[in-house]
Amino acid sequence: MKKTLVSALTTALVVGAASTTFAASNPFADVPADHWAYDAVSQLAADGVIEGYGDGTYRGDNEITRYEMAQMVAKAMAKSGVSDADKALIEKLSAEFADELNNLGVRVASLERNADMVKWNGQARYTMARHVDKDATATDSHTDEFLFRLEPSAEVNSNWHVNARLDAKINAAKDEGNDGNVSLKRIWAQGNYDNFAVKLGRFGSLDNDSVFDTQIAGAEVAFGNKAQAILGAGRQSFSGNGGSGSLQGEDAANHYYAGVSYKDGKAMAGISYHTLNLRNSSEKNFREGIAKAGYRFDKSTALNGFYAKSRKYTDSKAAEAYSVEFDYKGADQMNAGTWGAWLAYRHLGQDATQFSTYDAIKTNEKGWEIGGNYTFAKNIVGTLRYGNAKQINGDGKAHTYFGRVQFFF
Incomplete structure (x- = not known):
């Protein structure tokens, strides 16, 4: 094979992947500016795909070995940010030189395709919180915690993915964790179609962003796009956290729910109904209805809230929960210097927020929360919250004084 053929094969790759359409300065004495391959050869050299010879020449008319070509392909495979068409060209080249690439210790195209089908996201974060009882009627609580979380997503085909969440925690105050064990919090298969979606496995149930911050082992189906109807059923294990109020001490329950929601560019609204069949409680069925709404006025301001009411177990105050929050801007983890702030009033009755997701206002509390977040650098976000309850x-x-630093990857 001649290098003139190599240039022809790789020109499309290099031009597509380069960050600029201008070629680099001439790196080879024997490739004049008016040569047909000048732009491609110069850019290949600038990108580190080819290196030429020690005497500063390219020797474009010389024959090269398959190993020399494989080395060029290997460097091309290492490039990031290439288009789909360029990826296809790389795969063809790597298939042709698969044996040489294997001998060079480079993964061949089929393995690269499999690797691309698994996406790894996650975060490492540190949380410090102080819940101070102003009247000394209860014990103050302190939180100092490191969390490492992995959230892989594996492509099965164009419609189905398998997702998971794995957590490992360390109590920073005592420098102790779970002896290196990683907890598999969630694992589910999800199929997405034009007007239909299904989840199978262990996943966060409907309304897990407010009052049901737990996992359910079962199935969920959703119909529609902007307007959706959602049905779910499964077994909910409280994993040592028996919730609050009427669910305190429960081990597990059958959890069924149904809901409808609507979302467009600015507005969202939804209602849902949950029922849990309990074992230990004298009340065998726990039922709760939830309504949510939100509106984004412009790029900087938004208002959202929810109202939840459970079946009356203690009194009406404990059976009700609601929150109203005004948001201004918001930290974008990808863009350093972005920030946001919010002001909220929350009333979190213990029977209506069994597994609350809120950090500054706790279950069985009502009061004001103010907070803000800031992106210090790409994928590094800090959050502060204060609650007066x-x-x-x-x-x-x-x-409540709450602080968190998150490192996303």
């Missing part, structure tokens, strides 16, 4: 059932008052 009062007990719903009781006279206690509390301040």
Whole structure:
């Protein structure tokens, strides 16, 4: 094979992947500016795909060995940000030189395709929180925690993916964790079609962003796009966290839910209904209805909230929960210097927010929360929250100071 053929094969790759359409300065004495391959050869050299010879020549008319060509292909395979067409060309070249690439210790195209089908995302974060009882009627609580989370997603085909969440935690205050064990929190297969989606496995149930911050082992189906109807059923294990109020001490329950929602560019709204069949409680069925709404006024401001009410177990205050939050801008983890702030009022009755997701206002508390976040550098985000709360059932008052730094990858 001659290098003139190599240039022809790789020109499309290099031009497509280059960050500029201008060729680099002439790196080879024997490739004049008016040569037909000048732009391709110069850019190949600038990108580190070819290196030429020690005497500063390219020797474009000389024959090269298959190993020399394989080395060029290997460098091309290592390039990132190439187009789909360029990836196809790389795969063809790597298939042709598969034996040489294997001998060079480079993964061949088929393995690269498989690797591309698995995406790894996650975060490492540190959380510090202080919940201070202002009246000394209860014990203060402190949180110092490191969390390492992996969230892989593997492509099965064009419609189906397998997803998971793995967590490992360390109590920073005592420098102790779970002895290096990683907890598999979620694992599910998800199929997405034009007007239909299905989840099978262990996943976050409907409304897991507010009052059901748990996992359900079962199935969920959704119909529609902007307007959706959602049905779900499965077994919910409380994993040692028996919730609050009427669910305190429960081990597991059958969880069924149904909901409808609507989302467009600015507005969202939805209602849902949950029922849990309990074992230990004298009340064998826990039922709750939830309504949500939100509106984005422009790129910087938005308002959102929810209202939830459970079947009356204690009193009406404990059975109700609601939140109203005003958001201004918001930290974008990809863009350093972006920031956001919010102000919220929350009332979190213990029977209506069994597994609350909120950090500054706790279950069985009502009060104001103010917070903000900031992106220090790409994929590094800091968050601060302050809550000034009062007990719903009781006279206690509390301040909560919350801080978190997240490193995304």
